[in-house]
Amino acid sequence: MNSGEKVAMRKYFESLPVYSEFFDEAIDAIIVAMDSGISAEKGRVLIELGSTNKDFWFLKDGFLKEMYRSPYAKEDSLFNMIPPSSIFVNEDTLFSNQRPQHYFTAYTSVEILRLKEAEYMRLLQKYPVVINLLYLSGTAEIQKSRRERLNMLRMNKTPNRIEWVQQHRRELYHIMDRITLAQYIGVSRASLYRAFEKNKKYQF
Amino acid sequence: MLTQEEVERLHYGLLSHIQLQGDVEVQALRELSSKFTLRDVPAGHTLWDLNSDTGDLHFIFEGTFAEYLQRGTHSFILRFSRPGKFAFSEDLLLYSKRSDTYSKALSHSKVASLPSVHFQNALRQGGLGAKLMEVLINLSMTEYRNTTYEMLQTSGTNRIHAALEQFSDLLHLIPRRELADYIGISRASLFRSLKEIGHE
Numbered sequence: 148m149n150s151g152e153k154v155a156m157r158k159y160f161e162s163l164p165v166y167s168e169f170f171d172e173a174i175d176a177i178i179v180a181m182d183s184g185i186s187a188e189k190g191r192v193l194i195e196l197g198s199t200n201k202d203f204w205f206l207k208d209g210f211l212k213e214m215y216r217s218p219y220a221k222e223d224s225l226f227n228m229i230p231p232s233s234i235f236v237n238e239d240t241l242f243s244n245q246r247p248q249h250y251f252t253a254y255t256s257v258e259i260l261r262l263k264e265a266e267y268m269r270l271l272q273k274y275p276v277v278i279n280l281l282y283l284s285g286t287a288e289i290q291k292s293r294r295e296r297l298n299m300l301r302m303n304k305t306p307n308r309i310e311w312v313q314q315h316r317r318e319l320y321h322i323m324d325r326i327t328l329a330q331y332i333g334v335s336r337a338s339l340y341r342a343f344e345k346n347k348k349y350q351f
Numbered sequence: 352m353l354t355q356e357e358v359e360r361l362h363y364g365l366l367s368h369i370q371l372q373g374d375v376e377v378q379a380l381r382e383l384s385s386k387f388t389l390r391d392v393p394a395g396h397t398l399w400d401l402n403s404d405t406g407d408l409h410f411i412f413e414g415t416f417a418e419y420l421q422r423g424t425h426s427f428i429l430r431f432s433r434p435g436k437f438a439f440s441e442d443l444l445l446y447s448k449r450s451d452t453y454s455k456a457l458s459h460s461k462v463a464s465l466p467s468v469h470f471q472n473a474l475r476q477g478g479l480g481a482k483l484m485e486v487l488i489n490l491s492m493t494e495y496r497n498t499t500y501e502m503l504q505t506s507g508t509n510r511i512h513a514a515l516e517q518f519s520d521l522l523h524l525i526p527r528r529e530l531a532d533y534i535g536i537s538r539a540s541l542f543r544s545l546k547e548i549g550h551e
Binding site: 164215217219224225226227238242275276279282283286287289290291293294296297298300301302303330333334335338 | 420422427429441445446477481484485488489491492493495496498499500502503504505506509512513531532533534535536537540
């Protein structure tokens with residue numbers, strides 16, 4: 148990994164609530180074990196996360212769309228947007244040994260780093276407590292973020308949802324086009340456009 | 352205290368969520384199961400509330416609970432806990448902070464509860480405790496993911512369909528006002544959608 152990638156990775160670990168200097172040795176070992184950057188152009192599906200892939204992925208730069216197949220839609224739907232400095236995984240494969248129901252596409256050009264499953268297992272043997280804590284803290288952050296967004300999706304007025312994204316997902320708000328924003332907040336395009344017409348402060 | 356039969360029932364319930372490796376972990380889970388206490392919770396009573404200061408881990412034997420999130424003066428349902436599932440305050444149990452949710456029994460329920468001190472002890476010992484923590488986080492993530500699917504439906508009718516797919520008895524468990532809040536639509540829209548799908 149180059150120095151920029153190492154710095155990005157270290158910053159991520161240091162941002163976790165569980166972090167202390169006691170973790171530094173294990174974090175250094177993780178960084179050494181990670182693959183160099185993989186780039187993908189805007190629109191490309193990340194086929195690297197195949198059906199049996201249990202690697203840990205770190206989005207260093209750019210934005211990803213996490214997509215799924217909704218039984219109520221003709222086309223695949225947006226589940227979530229992944230911002231830079233995020234860990235992402237094949238959740239179904241990693242947690243329950245099932246085929247992934249989600250896949251990832253590059254919303255902008257992206258750079259990603261990878262910790263292979265075999266490397267993770269090796270590090271887990273060597274630093275069981277720290278690696279477990281980092282894993283739990285990392286997944287807990289994803290869970291917290293998911294719960295916050297779910298609370299937004301329960302707001303029954305479109306303007307309230309838009310304001311939530313403006314306040315709590317600022318970098319996403321600036322990068323998303325209106326169609327993606329409508330999908331992200333679970334409203335129809337017509338409803339989003341009506342809200343924008345009524346209120347100028349939503350303008351990008 | 353739990354009877355031997357109840358300990359066994361709990362043990363197998365927990366086993367359905369946790370993948371154990373080796374006899375040591377099997378034994379550790381059996382010991383942990385024996386530290387749960389069983390209680391009946393009448394409909395309307397809480398498992399934990401906004402003033403609770405210890406995060407116990409609950410395993411539902413019978414009945415259904417709704418976890419409410421307090422936002423200002425209003426509270427709305429965040430998620431449900433059903434038989435064979437865990438119920439816990441994420442704030443209290445995972446993050447050791449004041450809970451912004453409370454959990455209320457929607458029907459008469461039977462629950463096995465592990466006091467916080469035993470959960471924390473298991474966690475400090477690593478092994479089974481770490482696995483249990485991982486399971487709880489993963490279950491929450493999966494629940495939130497499934498509920499997000501419902502909430503991403505732009506039509507009220509589809510949201511109701513998606514919610515009923517997860518909980519077929521939802522319409523009988525909670526008042527319509529709470530149901531409208533749960534699926535994030537207005538009451539008028541809820542009544543229109545229910546009529547459309549033949550439930551009103």
